[in-house]
Amino acid sequence: MATDNTAFTLIVTKSPFDSRNAESALYFCKAAIAQGFAIEQVFFYQAGVQNASLLQQVNSDEFDVYQAWLELHEQQGVRLNVCTTAAGRRGIVSEECALNGNYNVNPPFEQVGLSDYFAALTSSKGVQF
Amino acid sequence: MATDNTAFTLIVTKSPFDSRNAESALYFCKAAIAQGFAIEQVFFYQAGVQNASLLQQVNSDEFDVYQAWLELHEQQGVRLNVCTTAAGRRGIVSEECALNGNYNVNPPFEQVGLSDYFAALTSSKGVQF
Amino acid sequence: MIIQLFSSQASKIDDYINAQTIVVLIQDGVYACKNILNQYPDCEIYALDRDWHAAGLETNIACQLLSDQEWVLLCSKHSPIISLQD
Amino acid sequence: MIIQLFSSQASKIDDYINAQTIVVLIQDGVYACKNILNQYPDCEIYALDRDWHAAGLETNIACQLLSDQEWVLLCSKHSPIISLQD
């Protein structure tokens, strides 16, 4: 169990499939929570915003990163924040920001600004993935 | 002008924003066509499938890769083929393949199999981007 | 200070490492293990157990393997944490 | 045979290059120019004019610059074309 009250904020900068960073971050989150550490938020930046796409179609016998993020949120309340600017450029768009009816980001993924991430860092320890 | 009847088939394997490969491929296509060479098709594989997303939102003063692909097709009839398997995993989904109403691939981008690409290579010269 | 190395290129750590640095090898970082041990014999070097075994590397090597929980605990104790990727 | 190098790491071409290889430097490949000229002084080495100037590199160097059309023409004449990326 955690001997101090460290909280972590994770930033994920790579897309699933083109890296294993999301998976490493998920292992980190689970092990942290199991030991009583808090995960302040997971922030998706650069190509990491692809994690938020609800359109990812994974074979039933393959690990489903999107589903794993949803479960982390549902079971542990971890906030999943997506950098709006980085996301829009890469075609990662919530219903609110949709231009033509189509979108690919649903809650619990939330679109926020970079400032939200840096504000979290003032009270937690950052780990980059 | 082209002194032979070489046709090219391009394969694009990187996403826009996380590389400039799409842009290099577009310059190649334009210069080839200007000299009378044919572009048999552009095939999008690996992270290159992200090129096909209609949800990409680019600032008005930035180069719009998606729009440039559309123009290449409209003006020159170049076929834009997306590897279905690589695309689905990465959340690049046409209306036909949509599971929940949302999609992000429209014509002229077409979802095809890898065999389509290799068939094209038997009668054209491959260039990887 | 902790360096998390995600790349097989050992030289990526050269700009950052000092005598007190702890190195944690993650993903392709595990392939850099031999080179880092040779070049920085005095540094504290760990690899993620999970990634090490996934890669199928030998276990008789002077690099300590970390469970996910040990990894997190290590991260809770040292600062800052620098991640080096390709 | 043509090698299209998209990476700044000159060593990426070592496994592929032979005496008749033509090297075309694209994107970050332009930064590998000096190293490749040093290591392979006898090879035919080009860089894309566009990428070279975008990078702001010196023009007084023994590497010929190619317009887009010259690049395509070169590709039409040689085979195969191998692209090396990061």
Added chain:
Amino acid sequence: MKTQRASSQEVFEDYILINSTKSPYSQSSANDAFEAALGASNIGVKVKFVFSGLAKYQLFTQQQANKINRKNMLKRLSSLPLFEVEDIYLLSSQSTDESIDAESMKITLIEPEAFKSLCLNASQVLVF
């Protein structure tokens, strides 16, 4: 001259070279190279498949992909001959590795110069 070169190439069998250069799991490249080989072979294109650089780690016999929720890459690769991809090579490097069982995978170790010839004589080379 051009005709002569073309006809001298005809003595070689026409083939595509697929060069896998990345480790088994950190990106999708190893898998993408494998699937490309199947896709080409599927329509009757002759494929030669070469592992180089970090791709040698795809061949490590002790890999435990289940630790990271993946399918064993070596097992997938061992199906290549079933799909008529039979010319499989590993670019030999200075460090010979006991962790690779080239024999059971029917992989040919290839010297640097021979690899360069294999590239030069391919109709297409794809690097993943």
Added chain:
Amino acid sequence: MKTQRASSQEVFEDYILINSTKSPYSQSSANDAFEAALGASNIGVKVKFVFSGLAKYQLFTQQQANKINRKNMLKRLSSLPLFEVEDIYLLSSQSTDESIDAESMKITLIEPEAFKSLCLNASQVLVF
């Protein structure tokens, strides 16, 4: 011991180190590092910004981004001080480069050992 370390750190100003390591245009990383610096500074976080590796090419004065339909990276970077990012460093390497005008950009050349200290004493380090 722990308390002592914490209090000895208090003599340093708390800062985030953003380390830009890629070339200006081939990926979005140069831009992402820049925008991260603005985002942090925007909420009053002290930022130190260090160019290393290929990122030195972001500082080349002769770059012509218009050739590839981009905005000049050096011009964007030169706005950092306007956003109160004023501690800007270039990790000095063996090859000193005449193509960089460190003076007009008010960039401090930093030696390898000093860079390591800068990392060690940062509250957070982000590498792009």
